[in-house]
Structures are given as C-alpha cells and as structure tokens.
Amino acid sequence: NAGVTQTPKFQVLKTGQSMTLQCAQDMNHEYMSWYRQDPGMGLRLIHYSVGAGITDQGEVPNGYNVSRSTTEDFPLRLLSAAPSQTSVYFCASREQGSYEQYFGPGTRLTVT
Amino acid sequence: GENVEQHPSTLSVQEGDSAVIKCTYSDSASNYFPWYKQELGKRPQLIIDIRSNVGEKKDQRIAVTLNKTAKHFSLHITETQPEDSAVYFCAAQWRTGANSKLTFGKGITLSVRP
Numbered sequence: 001n002a003g004v005t006q007t008p009k010f011q012v013l014k015t016g017q018s019m020t021l022q023c024a025q026d027m028n029h030e031y032m033s034w035y036r037q038d039p040g041m042g043l044r045l046i047h048y049s050v051g052a053g054i055t056d057q058g059e060v061p062n063g064y065n066v067s068r069s070t071t072e073d074f075p076l077r078l079l080s081a082a083p084s085q086t087s088v089y090f091c092a093s094r095e096q097g098s099y100e101q102y103f104g105p106g107t108r109l110t111v112t
Numbered sequence: 113g114e115n116v117e118q119h120p121s122t123l124s125v126q127e128g129d130s131a132v133i134k135c136t137y138s139d140s141a142s143n144y145f146p147w148y149k150q151e152l153g154k155r156p157q158l159i160i161d162i163r164s165n166v167g168e169k170k171d172q173r174i175a176v177t178l179n180k181t182a183k184h185f186s187l188h189i190t191e192t193q194p195e196d197s198a199v200y201f202c203a204a205q206w207r208t209g210a211n212s213k214l215t216f217g218k219g220i221t222l223s224v225r226p
Contacts, residue, residue, distance in 0.1 A: 033213075040121075042201060042218040043156070058213065059113075090155060099144045099163075099205060101214060103155040 001026050004104035006091050012110045013081040021076040021107050023091030030096040032074040036060065036087040037106075043090065049074055081111045114139040116204050118217035125192050127226050135202035135217050136184040142204040145178060145185045150199045150219070160187070192224045 007022045025032065033048040045058030049068040063085060065077040074093075078085060091104040115138040125131045137145070146161035162169045162176045162185065169176050178185040189196055203216045 035216075040218060042216040044216075045213055048213065099146070099161065100158060101146075103157075105155050 003027065004091055004093055004102050006089075006104035006107050008107060009105065010108050012112065013078070014112055015081060015083060017081050019078055019081065021078075021089055021091075021109070023074045023076065023104055024072050025074075025091075025093040025102070025104075026072065027093065027095070027102070028071060029093035029102075030071070032068065032091065032093045033058070033101070034064070034066065034074070034076045035090045035092065036085075037090060038087050046076065046089075078109075081109075083111045085109065086111045114142055114204050114206070114213075114215040116202060116215050116217040118202055118220050120220060121218070122221045122223070124223040124225060127192060127194060127224050129192055131187075131189045131192050131196070131222055131224075133187045133200055133202070133220050133222070134184060135186070135204075136182075137204040137215075138183065139204065139206060140180075140183065141206045144205040145176070146203050146205075146214075147174075147176060147187045148201040148203065148216075150201065152198075156201060189222075192222075194224050194226050197222060197224045 004025045030051045034046040035043040044060050047066040049055045055066050089107045092101040094101045118135050143164035148156035149159045150156045160176050162178050173190050175188040199219045201216050201219045203214045205214045206212050
C-alpha cells in the first residue's frame with residue numbers, strides 16, 4: 001500500500017492564481033481531511049469528508065474548496081491564492097470506527 | 113469546540129534525562145488523546161495514544177498519562193536520545209463518528225543535547 005500520497009511536494013504561486021492540491025489514499029478509508037500547518041500554530045483543519053459526495057468545513061475553510069467524487073481522492077482547490085495561504089498542507093485519512101489518522105507527506109505552498 | 117493547549121512551547125534536556133510534555137483540553141466529552149512526533153520536513157507520525165477509559169499507557173521509552181478530572185494528559189520520554197529531538201503535538205478527539213474531529217495543540221519543540 002502506498003498509504004496517503006500528495007502532489008505536488010512544492011509549489012510556488014503568484015497572488016490570484018488558482019491551483020489544486022492532490023490527495024489520494026489506497027486504504028479504502030472513509031474519512032479524509034485537509035490540514036494546514038503554520039509555524040507556532042499546530043495543525044488546523046481546513047475541510048474534511050466522511051465519504052464520497054460528503055464534505056464539510058473545518059476550522060479555517062475560507063479560500064479553499066473541496067470535493068469527494070471517489071473514496072480514494074480528496075483534492076483541495078485554492079480559488080485565488082493569497083500570501084496568507086503560504087503554508088504546509090497535509091492530507092490525512094482514517095477508517096470509519098477508528099481513531100488513528102494517517103498523514104500524507106505534505107505540500108509546501110508559497111504564494112508571492 | 114475543543115481547545116487543546118500545550119506547555120511549554122520549547123523544551124531542552126540533556127541526553128539520558130527524562131522529558132515530560134503536558135497538554136490540557138477543554139471538552140470533557142473528548143475520549144481519544146494521541147501524540148504525534150514530527151521531524152523536520154516530515155509528516156506527523158503517531159507515536160502513542162490513549163483512550164479515556166485508561167489512565168496510563170506505556171510503549172518502551174514513551175508513556176502517556178491521562179487525568180480526566182483535571183482534563184490534562186502528558187507525554188513522558190525516558191532515557192532521551194538525540195533522535196528524540198522533534199516537534200511533538202498532542203491532540204484530542206471526541207468519538208469516531210462523522211462529526212468527530214481531531215483538534216491539535218500548537219506543538220512543542222524538544223531538543224535533546226548530546
């Protein structure tokens with residue numbers, strides 16, 4: 001199993017550009033989440049999904065969209081990038097009925 | 113919602129000494145408390161967790177204790193080694209259902225001096 005994978009590893013955007021961060025898992029996990037990590041702020045939940053077709057907002061959802069058309073994939077879209085979205089983004093998944101989350105390797109995003 | 117706080121924000125210990133990292137949480141309904149270790153440039157990795165029906169759990173050099181009454185839990189690392197240097201995050205979660213979310217503390221940077 002590859003576990004949770006994320007692409008790209010690094011990305012530089014200009015203010016106003018849009019892009020999609022990809023996340024995929026091959027463990028058939030129902031729950032998937034996106035977090036952002038900023039220095040001194042820990043991990044903050046952006047959006048999460050409890051299954052295909054079902055998504056909900058987390059703590060810091062503004063400026064981000066998600067969709068979940070399949071169990072495996074959970075892309076995160078930045079509609080109009082802003083410097084405040086410079087961060088490291090982690091995708092995570094867990095099995096229904098389980099507590100343990102599995103994290104992807106992260107995407108480091110810089111918005112200039 | 114849940115609020116998780118970690119103290120202190122940085123900790124430096126001599127190799128071989130013990131390290132204790134404390135977290136407090138606000139929601140008495142939380143019943144799962146994991147600890148994650150994150151090395152520089154890497155993803156967070158679960159190192160130990162505890163559920164609210166258990167007061168202490170140990171795995172080799174690491175242990176976690178939970179005080180539900182006081183709403184705090186602690187990570188204990190004995191015989192620290194330089195490879196223990198990392199950022200450690202505590203978290204709290206209520207149940208495993210659709211509406212349960214993991215809330216993280218801000219992290220503590222542990223430095224082990226050789």
